[in-house]
Amino acid sequence: SERAVRPPSRPRPPLLVLRAAPLPAYTSMDLGALFGGSSAPARLLIERDQFVLDGQNFTVRAGCVHYFRVHPDLWEDRLARIAALGLNAVQTYVPWNYHQAWNASSLGPARVDLDSPSRDLPRFLRLAHGLGLRVVLRPGPYVCGEFEFGGLPAWLLRDGPIELRTDAEPYMGHVERWWGELLPRLRREGLMLDDGGPVMLVQIENECAASLRPRVLVAAGETARHQSGERERAEREQREQTRRGAEGSRESPPHMLLSHWCEYVPNPYLGPIAHAKPLHTSPAAALRYGHFGDVSEVEADRRYLERLADLARRHLGDGAQLFTSDPDDLAKLTRGTLSPSASRLGSEVLTTVDSCDVPEDAWAAQRSFNPPGRSPFFCSELWVGWFAHWGEPARPNLAAQRARDVAERLRRVLAVNGGTGSVSLYMAHGGTSFGWWAGANTADGMYLPDTPSYDYGAPIDEGGGHGLDEAGGDKYAALQSVLLEAPSGGGSSVPSSSPSASRPPSPPAEPQPLREEPPPPRRLSSTVEVELPEAVRLMEAETLAALSGGGRCCDELPLPMEEVGCDYGIVVYETELPAGGGGPLQVSRLRDRLLAFVDGEFVGRMYRQQGWGRADPKGLLMPPPRPYPRTLRLLVENLGRVGFVDLPWFSRTFLLDQRKGILGGVWLNGTLLNRTGPDGQAGWRTHCLPFDDAQLDVLRRLPARQPSGLLDTAGSVALGAGSVALDAGSVAVSVAGAMLHLAQGSDRDSPPSLPSSLPSLWS
Missing domain, CATH: 2.60.120.260 (Galactose-binding domain-like)
Structure with missing residues (x-):
């Protein structure tokens, strides 16, 4: 919850609070000054298969961190760790569903939320800017990222199945309204590169042809x-x-x-x-058209990417370089990119590749879809680990993501094209899919729900410390040694000028990376039991009626969640x-x-x-x-x-x-x-329980009792040694998703044994 919690009507156990590791003495403004103050508007160009910024060759060394998977109080800490890793940019998705909910009153999409603390994307970008980090922005509208519905809003399904990720209505009408609020806001706040801001690259859609067979x-x-x-x-x-x-x-x-x-x-x-x-x-x-993205043959798919590119240009101007990202496979690139042979925008939208297991081959594939001389090698996702599904071992494929192997792959990517290879580490810090935001995948027809932990085996682990491989190898140290030793790729100093009162000072084209890392988070030296002494009985009629306002009545058959507003x-x-x-x-x-x-x-x-x-x-x-x-x-x-x-x-x-x-x-x-009731009404009543702010307020007022039954079992939760250190005391579990998963963790089929991490308390 992002609202202030009202005082309970009776004494409750103290809430569990994480003490975030203190930041170093410098602040984001100090760091901006360290890098030379503000600058004249910059422009990212492409010449001779290289990025050029302010007349100097520039290599992108980005790390992925998702602001929506990190508590906003920890954004600056995680960004400082990324800068200390030796990176000069941060890359993030912008999930549509996270910023635009459904308005039950108007029966339509609500206004885009870019202001509440965990959704304040402009603040996140300004923090990155102040730390000397450029930004690679990936605003979708589809983002994947193991996020709920790939970032698409569930309310798109309220009237049943619709065509998605192609030039079709009503989907594109919703996309235009979403980007029509998001992108102009970035421009108005001076966050684009040509306005002196940090955003230099903007991705169009995401892996359109990745599902191809x-x-x-x-x-x-x-x-x-x-x-x-x-x-x-x-x-x-x-x-x-x-x-x-x-x-x-x-x-x-x-x-x-x-x-x-x-x-x-x-x-x-x-x-x-x-x-x-x-x-x-x-x-x-x-x-x-069973797969997504075939711009080479499907007119609606080509128009879709072109309309997105036109929208981005209309709202953002020419200051950001647009790009697409697809696996480094010729067949998929053919179907998922706006190459010059396939589109009128082929010379404007840069084709990039991800995976990059064989960097030279990946660059060769990338060059096939860009005009001659306009293909700087950019591995837009270099996977440093992997995610986990329920029922799988924790951190699958971890053996193949050993620290020394990932460091060697990074070294080979940076060495492409005479040492001018650009890269984005996916992930630099994975974080946590809070609440209901974990998504799901399929593999060979199997439904595979993702775990809330998105640690990803990243160099900065879920708790903010150094990520370790299964042999104890330090990924942070291994990747940092490669990044700090590699050639910088150029960069120019920028004359100082009076900083604007409306935006933070701009760093030069490529600041030298920070070499001082924030202190590591404090961790538990032994197992701690967290007591859960009370519970609200969820499956009682009075509780359900209070939470859902009596629910919806009455339907002849159960309806999908979306059709009842859930x-x-x-x-x-x-x-x-x-x-x-x-x-x-x-x-x-x-x-x-x-x-x-x-x-x-x-x-x-x-x-x-x-x-x-x-x-x-x-x-x-x-x-x-x-x-x-x-x-x-x-x-x-x-x-x-x-x-x-x-x-x-x-x-x-x-x-x-x-x-x-x-x-x-x-x-x-x-x-x-x-069956229908005696009054002729149908017999199914439906209670929608999203456990949003309003329902959490109701929960806090309901009488708590001694636990009895499956869903209100209290007791204790063990936090093992190595977990992020917490204040002493007990916890009142107020978020139903957390309650269900904690109380019934053993109910899942072979849940992965992920390390405990409670990044912060949200309410």
């Missing part, structure tokens, strides 16, 4: 037609079964058949292409079971994790029928029948919308429908639960 379906037309026919047959059968179920049939629910089309991928060239609502595109288009968090579906009701409970198209309760008693759980989940095809066994009605409550948790799809051919279609909750039906003993 060989065009098997195009070559196998009969297979595509056969699969399309099978899909239509399955949908007809689903509609007929649902109709019969609504008439009281006790036949087996159809969800096992349709769920395979929606969730499983038994055939490697099938994807989740069934939808509860009509798709806003033709089936042929869905089959043909974009993030938890949704609780509530209905009355008839007298005598019993037998197995089955749910179709569950997104993502369900806990079932009858009269407040926990009866079992289900997972999304895909990937790491272990849903029982037979359903949950309900309590024995009773001669009286009972209340059924289904708590469904959104584990994160997919932001990156590794599915053959259906990645576009898959992303089009990332709605959450229950998208199908609920059956008890084979009967569809769509």
